[in-house]
Amino acid sequence: MPRPWKLAAVQMDCHLGDIPFNLHQMTARLREAANEGAKLVVFPECILCGYCFESRDEAFAHAEPVPGPSVEVLMLTCRELEIYTVYGLLERDGDRLFNTLALVGPEGLIASYRKIHLPFLGADRFTTPGDRPFAVHDLNGLKLGMNICYDGSFPESARVLTLLGADLIVLPTNWPPEARLNPLHVVLTRAFENRVYYAAVNRVGEERGVRFIGLSRIVAPDGTLLAVSESDQAEILFAEIDPTQARRKRIVHAAGKYELDRIADRRPEMYGPLLQREERA
Amino acid sequence: MPRPWKLAAVQMDCHLGDIPFNLHQMTARLREAANEGAKLVVFPECILCGYCFESRDEAFAHAEPVPGPSVEVLMLTCRELEIYTVYGLLERDGDRLFNTLALVGPEGLIASYRKIHLPFLGADRFTTPGDRPFAVHDLNGLKLGMNICYDGSFPESARVLTLLGADLIVLPTNWPPEARLNPLHVVLTRAFENRVYYAAVNRVGEERGVRFIGLSRIVAPDGTLLAVSESDQAEILFAEIDPTQARRKRIVHAAGKYELDRIADRRPEMYGPLLQREERA
Numbered sequence: 001m002p003r004p005w006k007l008a009a010v011q012m013d014c015h016l017g018d019i020p021f022n023l024h025q026m027t028a029r030l031r032e033a034a035n036e037g038a039k040l041v042v043f044p045e046c047i048l049c050g051y052c053f054e055s056r057d058e059a060f061a062h063a064e065p066v067p068g069p070s071v072e073v074l075m076l077t078c079r080e081l082e083i084y085t086v087y088g089l090l091e092r093d094g095d096r097l098f099n100t101l102a103l104v105g106p107e108g109l110i111a112s113y114r115k116i117h118l119p120f121l122g123a124d125r126f127t128t129p130g131d132r133p134f135a136v137h138d139l140n141g142l143k144l145g146m147n148i149c150y151d152g153s154f155p156e157s158a159r160v161l162t163l164l165g166a167d168l169i170v171l172p173t174n175w176p177p178e179a180r181l182n183p184l185h186v187v188l189t190r191a192f193e194n195r196v197y198y199a200a201v202n203r204v205g206e207e208r209g210v211r212f213i214g215l216s217r218i219v220a221p222d223g224t225l226l227a228v229s230e231s232d233q234a235e236i237l238f239a240e241i242d243p244t245q246a247r248r249k250r251i252v253h254a255a256g257k258y259e260l261d262r263i264a265d266r267r268p269e270m271y272g273p274l275l276q277r278e279e280r281a
Numbered sequence: 282m283p284r285p286w287k288l289a290a291v292q293m294d295c296h297l298g299d300i301p302f303n304l305h306q307m308t309a310r311l312r313e314a315a316n317e318g319a320k321l322v323v324f325p326e327c328i329l330c331g332y333c334f335e336s337r338d339e340a341f342a343h344a345e346p347v348p349g350p351s352v353e354v355l356m357l358t359c360r361e362l363e364i365y366t367v368y369g370l371l372e373r374d375g376d377r378l379f380n381t382l383a384l385v386g387p388e389g390l391i392a393s394y395r396k397i398h399l400p401f402l403g404a405d406r407f408t409t410p411g412d413r414p415f416a417v418h419d420l421n422g423l424k425l426g427m428n429i430c431y432d433g434s435f436p437e438s439a440r441v442l443t444l445l446g447a448d449l450i451v452l453p454t455n456w457p458p459e460a461r462l463n464p465l466h467v468v469l470t471r472a473f474e475n476r477v478y479y480a481a482v483n484r485v486g487e488e489r490g491v492r493f494i495g496l497s498r499i500v501a502p503d504g505t506l507l508a509v510s511e512s513d514q515a516e517i518l519f520a521e522i523d524p525t526q527a528r529r530k531r532i533v534h535a536a537g538k539y540e541l542d543r544i545a546d547r548r549p550e551m552y553g554p555l556l557q558r559e560e561r562a
Contacts (some may be wrong), residue, residue, distance in 0.1 A: 051508070069488070080392075086530050101388070106550050116548050116551050117547070117548060118546070119539065119540070119541040119546070120537040120539065120540040120541065121540075121541075125397060129548065130548075133551060133553060134551065134553075150541065153473075153474055153541075153543050153545065154435075154474070154546075154548075155436030155440060155474055156436075156440075156547070156549060156556065159436060159437075159556060160551075160552055160553060160556065163556070168460065178534050178535075178539065179299075181469065181470075181473050181504045183452065183471045184475065185466045185473070185504070186470050186474065188462065188466045189462075189466050189467050189470040191432075192462050192466070192467065193434055193435070193436055194356055198553075223462045223466070233508065237448070253459050254459075257402070258401065258402040258457070258459065258492045259400070259401040259402075260400040260401065260431065260434075262434050262435065265398055265399070265435075266402070266435060266437070267398060267410065267411075267435075267558065270397050270411070270414060271437045271441055271556060272414060272441060275441065275444070275549065275552060275556045277435065
């Protein structure tokens, strides 16, 4: 049986374009979370460099390869503290720019995820859509899937990760006020409909007139809120993640007179080819 | 341009197994809703006959063909009032039993929908899973899609209807207390993620120890609540449905510095074959 994990969701601000400052802050938060027993520490989208760049050149100047400098630094902290972390950054790969998450542990880079769904906002006006499939990563028995911000609006993002076996889906975000229904309703729905743990980790602070609203939450597979920020201020949320809970998809109520399994009860043969088609019918 | 429609969602009780009484009540509600200007009146799941049958024989005894007796009766009311209605019933087709919605107008039966996702509860312990694909029906310019209760837990149900062009998705339900997260969060998410009107119409009352919780709601394409029941008492909700709103999928905020389209921005090529596969990977 996989053991439970203590998860930390770090709702925080950063300084646009100031990677050394941000790395210093992130390292301090890693230490704080590890002191509370966290084994996996998740930061917001683009927390390494900020998000609201005004040009492609400006964004590119604050991007780095993955693995690259920040992975090297954070690996050392993870090794010292015996923890794992997921954090957002801008990645450059040749001439291309991606909105990326790095999953780093004591041995270095374990995996990265390039944001698949892009809104026209901030740095995403200049990034290339993620070109690698959704994937699930095994952390000593915990199966972790990664989405970023706008991915969360598309039910397919969490659904595909669930069908790949995810126990926990993390959603680092940069939610502005217009995205408010996401923390209030969508995040809980993603956990509930997939019966997985779901952790949305948002920015706070403001960049060039764009304010980030906080409201991070960690939701259990049954839709229970395990940890919630009700503000737009910095804080760290903690919750215990038990992979066995996410794998018990069958729900029995009323002494067996009411049973359901929102994964096994799917009817894929009735969904037709539409979900994968490019065009609307 | 299609004209706006006034929709009525009839949250009501019925008497288990007493079709004449229920038809009489439904006819009265049709008249009441039409008096308020409604052109489309939606009733809960299985409202014609009730839901909590204890055996297949008992359920089958209260099922009827579609079209059949209740379609004949309600067609006459629709013709007199110049309206359309959607209502739930148990349908028999040879030896098979389905949990069905009938869409009826002045000319008679327009379409029916057989519930595709079945929980193990009430009459659904004895019904056959819906065997016909999701479909959208054109009511003088309003494109209507139908789901039933547990279908709403599966994002694929509303997604397929949206990709088929639905402006409005109706979800007649029989939600017990255990399904409470559906009205509180999932219904709003379905409207928001698909940018369609979404109307969930629940039962009230109690059948053989199963209590139905009401909490019906009509949600706009932007996730705004247009009409809400906050109780488990009978009432009729009204809202104006403007198909052109549901077809404007592109959202522009902040003078064009923030734009998105939750349908066009999908990346079907990244969802892989998983969404249609039978087995989990």
